[in-house]
């Protein structure tokens with residue numbers, strides 16, 4: 001008896017496979033289960049990405065093809081609900097430096113503006129506890145973010161970049177006293193905010209490679225990191241430490257940027273190299289890290305930055321350099337998305 005039963009099951013399975021083969025390929029690809037019992041077909045199909053009309057059409061197609069098959073009296077079709085898409089959240093890109101004063105905040109702000117100008121939805125988190133300068137760079141000083149359902153709502157700067165800064169949460173100078181847990185707690189609030197449809201979130205990390213940076217990177221692991229350095233040897237050694245910090249945390253390094261790479265004389269327009277030249281590119285090559293470009297040391301960059309008007313928002317000095325670097329970061333983002 002057992003043998004006869006087995007044979008019956010095998011026959012039914014064969015029929016099911018034959019039935020499935022009758023379906024157009026695109027429909028068959030959606031079949032999760034197809035059973036034939038006593039003349040009744042029960043087909044379960046995945047409905048991912050289909051609207052109501054497409055679901056109806058799919059059901060009709062299955063019913064028609066299978067219903068016309070020999071030995072089938074009835075067709076029941078169930079189309080499974082689309083799985084709710086997991087909230088993707090923005091891709092986090094950290095901007096770090098081995099030490100302060102090398103232009104990390106200036107680069108982060110201008111990268112954000114240039115990426116936004118190229119059509120991306122960009123957010124920026126200023127996690128520099130010791131000297132949050134993004135509110136000055138974006139002319140949003142004194143603004144206080146609102147909260148909704150326990151989460152902060154980013155401030156819309158007038159440069160098409162949404163932002164949140166430690167400087168928006170505390171009085172100027174007060175954040176300096178923060179250490180460890182307090183700093184990383186506040187950082188969490190800035191990253192876990194209502195970023196909406198923001199695609200890329202740039203993190204302006206505190207300078208250095210200490211516990212605060214490590215905790216921040218562990219809690220909110222960036223998809224990639226950009227490191228900025230000036231060309232001097234000392235700054236470069238620190239930049240290499242920053243590279244190690246990311247590598248140890250398995251954060252891919254998108255590339256190195258050389259800032260203050262040659263002084264553009266505001267009078268004669270000639271370029272000189274007060275801090276040397278090419279050091280960062282050479283160090284990047286040695287470490288096997290991409291070199292993303294250099295930004296000149298320019299009075300116009302500093303003045304525009306201090307005035308709350310990021311150079312990348314205009315067409316003045318430095319704008320092209322920032323845009324060229326942003327284009328490389330954009331290409332990295334596209335490659336990453338293509339690989340996903």
Ligand code: ADP
Nearest residue numbers: 100101102103104105106296297298301302305
């Ligand atoms: P960090 O974030 O690394 O501490 P900042 O971005 O705050 O550095 O820059 C330090 C100072 O240097 C600021 O006054 C800024 O305007 C100035 N600065 C940064 N990059 C340039 C540049 N390429 N040319 C001129 N000044 C610059």
